[in-house]
Structures are given as C-alpha cells and as structure tokens.
Amino acid sequence: MRIKEICEKLGLKVYVEGNGDQEVYQGVAGDLLSFIMRTAPEGAVWVTIQNHVNVAAVAVLKDIPFIILASEREPLQELIENCAKENIALASSNLGAFNLCGKLYELGVKD
C-alpha cells in the first residue's frame, strides 16, 4: 500500500509527506537503534517511540522511507527537519505500537 494511503486509513498526523506514492509492503517495530540497523527490511515502515534526530539517520542508512511515532509522540523539530531533508515520510499515531502494528498488518503490511 502507498505511504499516503496508509496515513489516510490509519488517521495519522503527518509531519513530512516524503515520497507518499511509494509502496510499502513490510514493517518493522522497535526502539533499539542497533536492532533496527540489523533487522529492518529495505523499504519498510518503521514503528517506534524513539523521538530524536538519530532516528532519521538510521532510516537513511537502512533505506526506510516511512517512520511512524506511536503513542502520541510529537516529533522533535530536528527530526522533522532531517526527515524532510532526506525525503522520509514522518507521521505520528495516537495508538500504541502494538495496536498500530496490528492495524498495519490488517492493511497488508507484514514483516
């Protein structure tokens, strides 16, 4: 499913649109950056509650096009700026990571 469709269907608050037309088929969830460095599939959506600029760096390095902050985390300005610079979609959700991943799974996004 396309990034912008996911944002619409899950009612996400979008901070950076990124490449909204890019299709996302896989997802990864986690807050340990080295774990994401190890396990994230290329092109995946990343669900996390980490909210700092290094999240953008990890996404760039792992070719992650879409980050969703769970549990009502409002992204820090530096994170928004870096995602915009790197054209990475950034959104937040009121849902916790568990339920958010469940919703993504229902939309066909799997690991």
Added chain:
Amino acid sequence: MSEPLVLELQVKPLDFLAAGETATHFKETLKSLGLPPDICRKAAIVVYEAEMNIVIHGGGGVMCLQVEEDKVTIIAKDKGPGIEDLELAMKEGYSSAPDFIRELGFGAGMGLPNIKKNSDELYIDTAPGKGTKLRAVIYLDKRR
C-alpha cells in the same frame, strides 16, 4: 580506480545529534561511486555502529573510508578508554553504555556484533587506556 579513494571525517564525543552524519556521508559517497546497493548498506551499518561507538565510548575520534577496486575499508580510531574485555564486548547484548544513552535507544549491545556480521574481515586493536582502532573490510566480490 588505481589510487584508492580516501575520505576522513572527525567524530565529536557525545554529539548524538550529529551522530549518524558520518555514516550518511560515507554511504552517499559509496552510492555515487556506483557501488552495489548491498555493499553500500553493509558499509553503512559498519560505519554507523563504529561512529556510535566513538560518540558514546571513544571520546571522539576519526573515521576513515577507503575505496579500492576490490574492497571497501572502514577505519575507526579513538583515544578513549579502550576495551577491557574484547571477547565480552563482541557478545550480543553486552553493553557498557550508561543509562541515559540506552534511553535514547543506543547501547543495545549489538554494535560490534553488527559490525562483525556486515564485514568480511574485522581487526580490533585495543587496550585499556590506549584507545581503540577498528578496521573492517568489505570485499566487493565475496568469492575472493
């Protein structure tokens, strides 16, 4: 490419906001040289983890990227406290990072294991009080 391309960047201590910049910069360089995506990704992971080690533990240092016809070499040097027990540090899940760093998602104890997993050769020269020099080699053709 007869002469190796060499890039060197300084890494500041405890600068988490800038951390990841060296890795991003090196990855862009490798991509622009037309290296295969899997090599770029492996190198990016190695550089990122080595960079984070310098930021968290090394008290700042230098990262160096060397690109030759058959291989990419990543060198990370710091003058930090050195690694007391290298075997333990290589163990997945072991970390000596302080709590405030772990709360940011660092210090998972996967840095050195990630570097080892993504490089074909890994040399670490370290001793307590003498800093750490890490050299990781990724061959473009793994059959070599």
